[in-house]
Amino acid sequence: xxxxxxxxxxxxxxxxxxxxxxxxxxxxxxxxxxxxxxxxxxxxxxxxxxxxxxxxxxxxxxxxxxxxxxxxxxxxxxxxxxxxxxxxxxxxxxxxxxxxxxxxxxxxxxxxxxxxxxxxxxxxxxxxxxxxxxxxxxxxxxxxxxxxxxxxxxxxxxxxxxxxxxxxxxxxxxxxxxxxxxxxxxxxxxxxxxxxxxxxxxxxxxxxxxxxxxxxxxxxxxxxxxxxxxxxxxxxxxxxxxxxxxxxxxxxxxxxxxxxxxxxxxxxxxxxxxxxxxxxxxxxxxxxxxxxxxxxxxxxxxxxxxxxxxx
Ligand code: GDP
Ligand code: FO1
Numbered sequence: 001x002x003x004x005x006x007x008x009x010x011x012x013x014x015x016x017x018x019x020x021x022x023x024x025x026x027x028x029x030x031x032x033x034x035x036x037x038x039x040x041x042x043x044x045x046x047x048x049x050x051x052x053x054x055x056x057x058x059x060x061x062x063x064x065x066x067x068x069x070x071x072x073x074x075x076x077x078x079x080x081x082x083x084x085x086x087x088x089x090x091x092x093x094x095x096x097x098x099x100x101x102x103x104x105x106x107x108x109x110x111x112x113x114x115x116x117x118x119x120x121x122x123x124x125x126x127x128x129x130x131x132x133x134x135x136x137x138x139x140x141x142x143x144x145x146x147x148x149x150x151x152x153x154x155x156x157x158x159x160x161x162x163x164x165x166x167x168x169x170x171x172x173x174x175x176x177x178x179x180x181x182x183x184x185x186x187x188x189x190x191x192x193x194x195x196x197x198x199x200x201x202x203x204x205x206x207x208x209x210x211x212x213x214x215x216x217x218x219x220x221x222x223x224x225x226x227x228x229x230x231x232x233x234x235x236x237x238x239x240x241x242x243x244x245x246x247x248x249x250x251x252x253x254x255x256x257x258x259x260x261x262x263x264x265x266x267x268x269x270x271x272x273x274x275x276x277x278x279x280x281x282x283x284x285x286x287x288x289x290x291x292x293x294x295x296x297x298x299x300x301x302x303x304x305x306x307x308x309x310x311x
Contacts, residue, residue: 002306003185004029007198008047009064009232010224011191012054014302015125017295018189019055021303024124028181030208032193033110033129034137034166034201035148039087040078042097043104046149047198048114048129049096056121064232067092086154111175128175130202135168137197148197157234161241164196169204174211182211187306192222192287194230195254196238203258212258218306221259222298223248226288227267249274256280261305263287263298281305 002022004015006029018027029051036045046065053059053067060066070090079085089097096117103113109132118127137148141159151159182188193199203209212219228247230236236246244250248264252275255262262280264271265287272282283305289295 001026001028001181001185002303003181003188004191005188005193005199005202006030006047006051006191007032007193008035008050010193011047011198012051012059012064013289013295014189014191014222014299015051016054016292017289017297017299018303019125020292020296021300024055025126027125028185029125029127030130030178030181030202031127032198032201033131034135034169034197034204036134037136037147037149039089040083041101042094043101044087044089044097045100045110045114045129048110048117048127049093051125051127052114052117052121052123055123055125058121066090084154087149109175128178128181130175130178130208131172131205132175133168133172135166135172135201135204137201138165138167139163140165152234157237161238164200164238164242166201166204169201170206172205174205174208179207179211182208182215185215185217187218187220188212188215189302189306190219190221190255190259192224192231192289194224194233194235194238195251196235196242200254218261218309219259220261220263220302220305221251221255222263222287222302223251223265223268225251225268226265231288247271252278252280263302263305 032047050065058067060068067090070092074091075085100113110129111132114127138145139151140163225248239246248268249271252262256278263283269284275282285301286294
């Protein structure tokens with residue numbers, strides 16, 4: 001079995017390539033749930049949904065989130081009622097949140113509900129929320145502490161980032177089974193996800209971090225930054241806010257004590273020797289996943305690195 005640590009869009013694209021070359025049933029994806037929040041009384045799990053929709057082929061490919069050809073009738077009506085509608089929930093997408101919320105209310109755990117959703121959508125990869133407890137990424141700004149989605153979407157990532165807080169992480173336990181999966185994995189792949197608000201949230205659960213530190217298995221990272229810019233999202237602003245260098249080198253430095261191999265883009269090949277000085281092996285390839293061929297190639301190269309045990 002292979003374990004992948006995942007956020008939303010970057011990891012989902014990578015997984016699309018990986019399922020072309022690995023039996024999906026052998027893939028165990030530990031997914032960030034610290035973006036989860038409630039809206040209109042509904043429980044939303046953006047990263048789980050992004051991966052589910054992507055792997056089942058129904059994702060809105062341009063956005064990388066939401067469902068293809070979805071409508072927004074419900075939001076339009078809510079807007080008439082003067083409700084906040086900054087988080088674009090499509091009508092079909094709403095069905096997922098209604099289903100999830102009802103099952104949570106009936107006593108099922110998020111991990112159990114995720115399994116059901118995956119079965120209904122024909123997703124064979126094992127998607128596992130990092131925890132069944134509440135962990136929430138919050139951003140400390142000069143105006144106060146706000147939820148990550150509010151920072152990123154409602155306020156368009158314009159606030160100065162003073163601190164990233166993983167609220168609830170101290171007391172959160174990994175979802176049942178995660179520690180055994182890590183122990184028995186052939187290797188661990190860290191998707192090209194946001195290291196600060198997707199991967200570090202998973203690592204903020206102490207037992208997961210410890211399990212990863214204790215295994216003697218290859219751990220391979222993939223840079224979400226290409227040519228000193230994230231492909232999407234506010235990673236540059238978050239890194240700047242924390243005083244980090246916005247580059248593949250900055251991400252490698254952040255992962256220094258975790259990974260032994262890092263996959264970077266061809267455009268960043270000049271940074272290879274600096275990263276190697278951190279004690280990390282570097283693999284250079286095209287990491288901009290514009291089509292299935294590139295996704296598959298990136299997955300193959302990452303997997304080869306894992307199998308060669310260079311990690
Ligand atoms: P989010 O939850 O939607 O933010 O998704 P992730 O946690 O997976 O993080 C998005 C990250 O994925 C951003 O930092 C992007 O730079 C990265 N990303 C998205 N598409 C690509 C891609 O094609 N190649 C690489 N290398 N990174 C990507
Ligand atoms: N991202 C946006 O930029 N704007 C949105 O309105 C938005 C709505 C949305 C609805 C459901 C969902 O599953 C994801 C959605 N996303 C939206 C993406 C999401 O906010 C982020 O990419 C992740 O949460 C960051 O990890």
